[in-house]
Amino acid sequence: MAEVYRELIARCPLAPYNLLVTRDWMLVVPRRQERYESISVNALGFAGSLFVRDAAELELVRRAGPMNVLRAVTLK
Numbered sequence: 001m002a003e004v005y006r007e008l009i010a011r012c013p014l015a016p017y018n019l020l021v022t023r024d025w026m027l028v029v030p031r032r033q034e035r036y037e038s039i040s041v042n043a044l045g046f047a048g049s050l051f052v053r054d055a056a057e058l059e060l061v062r063r064a065g066p067m068n069v070l071r072a073v074t075l076k
Contacts, residue, residue, distance in 0.1 A: 001026055018043035030075040036064070041073045 001021065008028060016031040020043050029046050039057050041050065050066055052058045061069055 018046055020047055031073055032075050033073050036060075036069045036072045039069065041069065045070060045073075 005026060018029040018031060020027040034040055037060060039050070039052060039060065050061055050069060052061060
């Protein structure tokens with residue numbers, strides 16, 4: 001799998017991305033920005049865990065919806 005990752009990196013220009021890896025698969029998520037408003041979104045967000053610092057950020061995620069938060073930071 002490391003070889004596949006190296007091939008992908010060699011073929012694509014370096015741009016911000018998140019990488020999720022298991023023993024069976026790898027997911028590269030191209031990104032256009034790190035944050036959705038004040039919320040930093042890392043690879044764990046794409047695995048289902050969005051972390052917030054306070055109740056205001058939690059409410060922001062609830063209002064927007066988790067999938068919309070993820071869409072906002074990825075390439076279209």
